[in-house]
Amino acid sequence: MNRYVSYLYIIIFGISYCTNIKGKVTDFETNEPLIGATVMLVNTNIGASTDIDGFYSIDNIPIGLYQIKFMYIGFEEFTSDSIQINSESSITYDKSLKSQALEVESIQVVSKLDQSGSGDLINNKKKSTTIIDGITSEDISKAGDSNVADAAKRIAGVSIEDGKFAIIRGLSSRYSNTVLNSSPVPSPEADKKIIPLDIIPSSLIQSISAYKTYTPDMPGMFAGGNVDIKTKAYPDKRVFNFKFSSGEKMNQSDADYLLSYDSNMDYFGYNVGARALPQSIPSNEVLSKATVYRPEGLSAKQWVGQLGSYGIELNNNFKKQSGEPYKPISIAIDYGNKFNIAKDIDWGLFSNLSFSNNYHNRSVSRNTYSVSEENYNSDIEMDNLESSYNTNLGFNFSSGINFFNHKISYKYLYSHISLEKVNQAHGYTPNIQPGLFIRQEQTEKTLENHNISGSHIMPKFINSQFDWSFSSGRSIMFEPDTRSHNYEMVYDEEDSTSFIGYIIDNQGGKIGYRSFADGVDNNQNLDVNWLSNFNILGITIQSKLGFRNQLKDRTFSKRSLSITKSGTSWHSDFYNPNLMPDLNSIGLLFDDEYYCSYDELNDEFRHGLILEDETANNPYGAYEASENITASFVMFNSLLIDNSLFKLELLAGIRDEKYILDLAPYNSVTGVDATIAIDSSSAAIKSEYSNLLPALNLSLSHQDNKKIQIAYSETLNRPQFRELAPIAYQEFYGSAVAIGFPYLQLATIKNYDLRFEWYLSKLEIFSIGYFSKVFKNPIETALLETPDLLYKTFQNARSANTEGIELELRKNLPFIPYHIGKISLFGNMTISESLVEVDPIVTLFNGTTYANSASETKRGLEGHSKYLYNLSLDGQFINGYSISISYNTFSKRISAVGNGALGDEYEYPFDLLNITGGKEFRNFKISFKMKNLLNSKVRFGLEDDNNKRYYTKTYQPGYSYSIGFSYNIK
Numbered sequence: 001m002n003r004y005v006s007y008l009y010i011i012i013f014g015i016s017y018c019t020n021i022k023g024k025v026t027d028f029e030t031n032e033p034l035i036g037a038t039v040m041l042v043n044t045n046i047g048a049s050t051d052i053d054g055f056y057s058i059d060n061i062p063i064g065l066y067q068i069k070f071m072y073i074g075f076e077e078f079t080s081d082s083i084q085i086n087s088e089s090s091i092t093y094d095k096s097l098k099s100q101a102l103e104v105e106s107i108q109v110v111s112k113l114d115q116s117g118s119g120d121l122i123n124n125k126k127k128s129t130t131i132i133d134g135i136t137s138e139d140i141s142k143a144g145d146s147n148v149a150d151a152a153k154r155i156a157g158v159s160i161e162d163g164k165f166a167i168i169r170g171l172s173s174r175y176s177n178t179v180l181n182s183s184p185v186p187s188p189e190a191d192k193k194i195i196p197l198d199i200i201p202s203s204l205i206q207s208i209s210a211y212k213t214y215t216p217d218m219p220g221m222f223a224g225g226n227v228d229i230k231t232k233a234y235p236d237k238r239v240f241n242f243k244f245s246s247g248e249k250m251n252q253s254d255a256d257y258l259l260s261y262d263s264n265m266d267y268f269g270y271n272v273g274a275r276a277l278p279q280s281i282p283s284n285e286v287l288s289k290a291t292v293y294r295p296e297g298l299s300a301k302q303w304v305g306q307l308g309s310y311g312i313e314l315n316n317n318f319k320k321q322s323g324e325p326y327k328p329i330s331i332a333i334d335y336g337n338k339f340n341i342a343k344d345i346d347w348g349l350f351s352n353l354s355f356s357n358n359y360h361n362r363s364v365s366r367n368t369y370s371v372s373e374e375n376y377n378s379d380i381e382m383d384n385l386e387s388s389y390n391t392n393l394g395f396n397f398s399s400g401i402n403f404f405n406h407k408i409s410y411k412y413l414y415s416h417i418s419l420e421k422v423n424q425a426h427g428y429t430p431n432i433q434p435g436l437f438i439r440q441e442q443t444e445k446t447l448e449n450h451n452i453s454g455s456h457i458m459p460k461f462i463n464s465q466f467d468w469s470f471s472s473g474r475s476i477m478f479e480p481d482t483r484s485h486n487y488e489m490v491y492d493e494e495d496s497t498s499f500i501g502y503i504i505d506n507q508g509g510k511i512g513y514r515s516f517a518d519g520v521d522n523n524q525n526l527d528v529n530w531l532s533n534f535n536i537l538g539i540t541i542q543s544k545l546g547f548r549n550q551l552k553d554r555t556f557s558k559r560s561l562s563i564t565k566s567g568t569s570w571h572s573d574f575y576n577p578n579l580m581p582d583l584n585s586i587g588l589l590f591d592d593e594y595y596c597s598y599d600e601l602n603d604e605f606r607h608g609l610i611l612e613d614e615t616a617n618n619p620y621g622a623y624e625a626s627e628n629i630t631a632s633f634v635m636f637n638s639l640l641i642d643n644s645l646f647k648l649e650l651l652a653g654i655r656d657e658k659y660i661l662d663l664a665p666y667n668s669v670t671g672v673d674a675t676i677a678i679d680s681s682s683a684a685i686k687s688e689y690s691n692l693l694p695a696l697n698l699s700l701s702h703q704d705n706k707k708i709q710i711a712y713s714e715t716l717n718r719p720q721f722r723e724l725a726p727i728a729y730q731e732f733y734g735s736a737v738a739i740g741f742p743y744l745q746l747a748t749i750k751n752y753d754l755r756f757e758w759y760l761s762k763l764e765i766f767s768i769g770y771f772s773k774v775f776k777n778p779i780e781t782a783l784l785e786t787p788d789l790l791y792k793t794f795q796n797a798r799s800a801n802t803e804g805i806e807l808e809l810r811k812n813l814p815f816i817p818y819h820i821g822k823i824s825l826f827g828n829m830t831i832s833e834s835l836v837e838v839d840p841i842v843t844l845f846n847g848t849t850y851a852n853s854a855s856e857t858k859r860g861l862e863g864h865s866k867y868l869y870n871l872s873l874d875g876q877f878i879n880g881y882s883i884s885i886s887y888n889t890f891s892k893r894i895s896a897v898g899n900g901a902l903g904d905e906y907e908y909p910f911d912l913l914n915i916t917g918g919k920e921f922r923n924f925k926i927s928f929k930m931k932n933l934l935n936s937k938v939r940f941g942l943e944d945d946n947n948k949r950y951y952t953k954t955y956q957p958g959y960s961y962s963i964g965f966s967y968n969i970k
Contacts, residue, residue, distance in 0.1 A: 021083075021091045022057040022819055022878050025050050025070060028096040033762070034072050037097070042067040042079060053763060057878050060922045061085050070095050090878075092819040121207065122765050122810070129637060129651040129699045131709055131755050131769065133157065133808065134209035137232070139826070140202045142874050142884035144916040144929040146330070146356060147392060148205060148229060149197035154870045155210045156808050156828035157225075159890050161863050164196035168210060168224030169771060170802050170832045170864035174779070175223035175717055181411055181451055181471075182228055184219065184550055186521035188445040188475035193720060195475070197227075199417050199447050201394035203243075203332045203354040206230040212771065213697060213753050214713035216633035216653035217529070217546055220693045222715040223749045223773065231396050231413055234336050234348030241334040245927070245964025246327060251935060252361045252958050258387035258422040260323035267326060268355070269391030269418025275442060275480040277516045277559065278313045286669050287613045289566070304566050305598025307610035311563065312595050314514070314611070318485065318587030321422070325359040325389060330964065347401035357391045364955040366425070369942060371901035376942065376950050382427035382437065386955070390419045405457035415447045426489075432505055436487040436586070442480055449473035464532035471525045479517040479558075487586065502580040504589055511609070512563035512590060519556035525549070541638040544653075550629040554721065557622035557668045560614035566596040567607045613669055621668035625721045631657040635695070647704075651697040659718065661687040665725045676726055676845065685724045685742050691716055705759045709769075717747040719779055723794040726845035739793045742845055745777045747796070760811065763824070767808045775800040775836075781862070782842040783853040783899050797838045802861060804832025821877030830868040834861040855898030867891040883917035895940055905952060908939040923968045932959040 025037045033054025040047035041058065044066070048056045068080040075097040083091065121136050133156040145151040153160045157169045165173035178194050179185065187195045211218065211226040218226055265271050277283075286293045287307055294303045336350030366382040393416045400409030425437040453469035486505040492498035504511050529546040580586060589609075596608035635653025642648075663685040665674040674683040695713040725740035755769030778800040784791040808828040815823050836859060842852045872886040889911045896905040913934045918927035935958065941951040 019061045019063070019085055019090070020057060020059040020878065021061065021068065021085075021093055022055070023093040023095065024054045025056065025072070025094070026054055026096045027075075028098045031096070034075070034097065035762075037070060037072040037075075040069045040071070042069050053761070059880065059920075068093060068095075070097060072097055075099050090819075121209075122759065122763065124209075125757065125765070126707070126759055129649055129697050129709070130215055131212040131711065131753055132209055133212065133806075133828070134207055136207045137202075137205055139872075140205065140208075142872065142882075142886070142916060144884075144886075144914050144931060145202050147198045147202055148200045148208060151202050151205070152197055152208055152210075152227065153888055154828075154872075154886070155208065156806050156870070157212070157804075157830040157868065158210055158227075159863075159865055159868055159893075160197070164198040165192070165194060166197060166210075166224075166227050167863045167865075168227070169212070169773070169804065169830070170834050170861060170866075171224035171773075172861060172863040174720065176225060176227060177219055177221050178227045178229065179219075180229050180413065180449060181231060181453075183451055183469055183471040183527065184523055184525050184552075185447065185449050185471070186473045186475040186523040186552070186554075188447065188477035188519065188521060195447065196445070198392075199415050199445055200229065200413075201354045201356065201392050201415065204231050204352055204394050204396040204413065204415075206232045212769075213709075213711040214693075214695050214715050214751060215651065215697065216635045216655035216693065216695050217544060219548075219629075220631070220655060220657040220691060220716050221718060222713075223717050223751075223775075231398065231411055232334075232336075232350055232352060233398050233409070233411075234338060234350040234400060236338055238337040239334055239350075240336075240969040241332075241966055242969075243332040243334075243964060243966040244330070245929070245962045246329045247929070247960055247962025249328065249359065249960045250958055251956060253363050253385060255361070255363075255385050256322040257325050257359075257361050258321055258385065258424060259325070259389055259420060260321040261326075266420075267357070267391075268393060269357075269416065269420075269444065271442070275315065276478075277480070280313050281310050281611075284669060284671060286615060287561070287611055288615060289564075289610065289612065301598050301603075301605045302600065304610060305596060305600075305605065307612065308566065308596030308598070308608055311609055311611035312592045315481070316590045316592055316595075318483065318512070318590040320424075320583050320586055325361065325387075326357055328356070328358045328960070328962065330354070330356040330962070345401070345403045347399070349399040350397070352394070352396045354394045355391070357389070359390070360386065360388045360957070362386055362955050362958065364423075364953065365951065366427075366953050367951060369902065369950055369952070374944070376944060378428075380427065380429050382425040384423050384425040386421065386423050388419060388421040390417065392417050405459070406454070407456075408454045409452070411451045411453075413447065413449045417445050419443045431507065432486060432488050434489045435505065436489060436502055436583075437484075438486070438586070439482070439484040441482040442478075444476075444478040446476040447473070448475075462532050462534065464530065467527075467529040467531070469525075469527040471523070473523045475521040477517070477519040477556075479515070482515045482517075483512065485512040485563075485587075485590075487580070501582070502586060504580075506565070509564050510562040511565070513561070513614075514563070515558060515560045517556075517558035519554065521554045522552065524551045539638055539640065541636055544633075544635050544637070546633050548629070548631045550627070552627040552629075554625045555622075559621060559668050562612050562614055563590065563609050564612050565607070566610050619667045619672075619674060620665060623663060623665040623721065623725060625661070625663040628660040629657065631655060645703060647699075647701040649699040649701075651695075651699075653695055655693040655695075656690065657693060657716075658690040659688065661685065661718075661724075663721055663724060674725070679846075683726050687724075689746065691746075691748075707757045707759075709753065709755045709757070711751070711753040713751045715749045715751060717749065717779065719744045719746075719794070723779065737791050739791055739844065741794050741843075744779060744794060745796050747778045748776045750774045750776075755806075763810065764812060765808065765810045767806075769806045770803070771806070771832075772803040773801060778836060780836055780838050781854075781897050782838065783897060784842060784850050793842060793844065795839060795842060797836050800834070800836035800861065802832060802834035802864070804830055806830050819878065821875060821879075821881075823873065823875045825871075825873055827869075827871040829870075832864070832866060834864045835859075836861050853900050855900060855903050859897075859904060860894055862894050862897065865890040865893040880920035881917070882920075883915070886912075886914045886916075888912045898942075903942050903944070905940055905942055908941065908949075910938060911936045925966045925968075926963070927965070928961065928963050930959065930961045932957060935959050 025034045037050040039056045048058045050056045065082050070078045125132050140151045149160050149164045152158050159167045161167050161173050166176045168176050207230045209228045214222045289304050332354035334352045338348035340346045364384040364386050368380040369376045370379050395414040398411040420442045423439045428434050451471040456466045458464050487502040490500045526549045531544050533542050594608050596610050597606045633655040637651045640648045665683050693714050697711045699709050701707045724742050726742050752772040757767040777796040780797040782793050782795045811825050813823045838857050840852050840857050842850045868890050870888050874884045876882050889909050892906045892908050894904045895907040898904040911934050915930045918925050937956050940953040941949045
């Protein structure tokens with residue numbers, strides 16, 4: 001700890017004596033900065049290029065006498081007089097270059113801006129006829145974000161749900177669409193079509209853009225917005241970087257860390273093979289001691305003994321584990337280069353490999369409530385110790401070739417995340433008072449995607465361009481061997497403070513539960529676009545015609561098992577459940593020696609534990625689904641007015657999208673197709689329909705630095721796979737039993753946008769915008785309450801709408817002179833309202849109706865925050881120092897719809913403050929990162945009529961710091 005603090009002190013307060021020359025290069029006539037001008041020391045290979053503001057800095061210059069040469073295409077070269085460089089000197093040398101006439105037949109200048117910089121993002125916004133917000137890898141690096149989910153919440157109008165799903169403009173994740181390099185990608189989520197953003201490391205990312213207005217070349221599934229994640233492409237010159245950082249987490253629980261590691265592969269998060277359901281356990285045979293499931297030819301003793309043997313096939317180490325957590329590290333290697341083969345031919349490549357890990361050991365408080373006579377009563381109280389370890393491994397490779405007017409590129413992305421977690425809770429439930437509750441789980445998710453694309457400019461063929469793209473991807477989800485077992489805590493009858501021990505909870509004869517889940521999502525997509533320019537009545541019109549075919553298929557299966565007793569009571573030769581005096585004895589009951597056995601040779605049967613299927617859950621535990629989306633579109637972009645003061649640009653078009661869905665739920669063990677209980681009809685879903693989706697965007701620019709945009713479009717939102725299936729299933733992360741509704745209608749949305757943008761400079765912008773969305777048949781959650789269970793189904797609500805204002809500012813602050821450095825401010829804010837009106841009557845798939853148990857029929861949208869704030873202050877200094885402070889928060893939002901007398905559950909604001917900084921030494925950089933400096937709490941809760949809070953979940957993630965270094969091999 002002290003060593004790290006010392007390093008941090010040196011980085012922040014150390015003094016550098018680097019010798020350097022810095023300055024600004026501008027156009028002599030216009031005084032505009034010249035971007036990418038070359039500044040060299042004559043007769044050396046020492047030099048620099050100007051940035052997007054025209055600034056340059058040449059650092060670490062040896063003592064001597066030098067001349068400075070300035071070069072820029074289309075301008076006269078200039079060489080200075082000799083300048084003496086002394087030790088510890090710092091010289092400012094500005095220069096304005098004069099333009100010159102080029103005495104050549106023709107010149108084509110291809111300027112490739114730094115795609116990772118804020119200037120490129122602003123330049124794209126300025127040129128676009130649609131409304132775009134986003135961040136670049138430069139912004140991500142300054143804020144210290146580790147994955148796309150952390151980074152995306154800094155985009156105006158974007159927040160993150162469940163730590164991984166994007167909420168845009170207050171609409172839940174079902175209304176967001178995520179693409180990778182402008183192409184759809186498969187999702188590893190069982191109940192969602194969008195990808196979790198935490199699966200992609202930030203080190204692989206060039207930029208993240210949120211498209212707020214719809215155009216016909218986008219997918220029709222558009223409501224909140226379209227998030228486009230761009231991976232890094234090959235650079236203009238060779239890059240070879242190595243980065244490493246390590247740190248520590250603070251304010252963690254002092255209790256034992258409940259994880260231990262069995263192999264080196266655990267470190268990298270790969271270990272599902274050791275935890276998967278053994279092949280010796282039948283995958284298509286129901287395990288149950290009930291006579292109806294007994295295989296033909298086996299006696300009761302033989303079959304029950306076999307169920308005991310199946311239990312022994314599993315890893316039965318349920319005992320309390322403890323160990324030391326792996327220290328958090330982050331490591332990344334980049335390599336890229338560009339090769340000029342001939343005058344008009346070049347190719348390049350870029351690859352990046354990154355790995356990071358993290359751990360938590362924290363206390364989590366959980367409570368559930370009921371309402372009686374307007375009083376909130378706690379039904380369940382849990383104090384959890386949660387130990388977890390997670391990893392993120394990513395690999396990105398891209399390559400491409402440019403020849404004459406043609407470009408072909410290939411991009412590959414591999415990403416793997418893992419999470420291993422143990423929850424050990426003490427508390428109360430209605431059935432166990434008090435008790436111990438233990439749950440162990442592991443999850444691995446993998447995303448792999450290939451994309452090949454081409455662009456071909458054909459100026460002699462009606463001045464046209466032909467673009468195409470093909471992508472193929474696969475996502476895999478594994479949740480092997482999730483375990484849970486509960487215990488009653490027993491105290492002395494005469495002395496209630498004297499603890500005696502733990503007794504296993506065996507309600508229904510079940511003493512433990514295990515489940516195995518996996519899913520595969522495949523996606524293939526083909527895009528073909530044709531762009532051409534023509535002139536009508538003196539107006540230049542660019543047309544774009546396109547076609548898309550997207551094929552998606554998904555399989556998901558979850559097998560639920562229980563550990564039960566072979567008999568109706570405990571036997572004398574069996575483990576005595578009363579002899580568990582402390583936590584160290586917990587789990588011994590599940591050892592192999594306590595499983596049922598049958599010695600057929602000697603006809604000796606011994607009672608014990610057996611493994612059985614949860615037959616009530618497995619009939620609804622699997623499904624297969626396929627989607628086929630075929631779309632064509634036409635859109636026109638024309639410049640209606642173009643003079644020295646104003647430019648008026650119109651984009652209009654329409655998209656025709658045909659959708660075909662086949663979904664078949666089935667028994668995860670037997671493979672038998674699921675049926676509807678009331679009439680035994682098939683639960684399979686088949687759906688097919690087409691939609692026409694128009695869009696209109698009008699953009700008015702004034703003096704090339706101010707722009708007003710007006711947009712209108714019609715889009716849609718389709719039901720998710722599991723929302724349609726008319727069967728009951730237990731959700732992954734909740735206790736509610738969900739029942740699909742096959743008669744869900746397609747939701748349609750009318751989108752309205754108005755925005756003003758003021759480009760203060762090439763790196764500065766101010767914008768303010770208004771948006772409104774009106775929904776027809778929005779899909780919302782409806783709740784049914786019974787005496788024993790809470791059910792959730794999905795219905796088309798009566799109506800919904802949302803509207804709001806977005807503001808953004810990027811501004812350089814004049815606190816210090818430019819020859820020292822610059823300080824810039826970046827901030828955005830969203831203020832919005834939402835309202836949905838649901839039907840007070842819920843209709844099930846069988847036609848029966850019930851009262852909707854939701855506490856409000858008029859409420860805000862789930863996941864919607866009235867206020868979103870992002871603020872960052874960034875300092876970049878000529879002597880190589882940098883520092884960035886970033887802040888993010890949101891106002892309270894509905895995390896779960898209220899049930900009956902209980903109000904909605906809210907997620908309360910989380911104030912996140914991060915600081916990053918560093919010092920560059922030519923090719924070497926030392927950096928530091930501190931996260932969650934305010935040590936904020938995560939809080940969920942309910943509110944009564946007097947706005948008194950009743951927390952349902954709280955924990956403190958703690959703060960962390962890390963120190964790292966990077967080396968750039970030139």
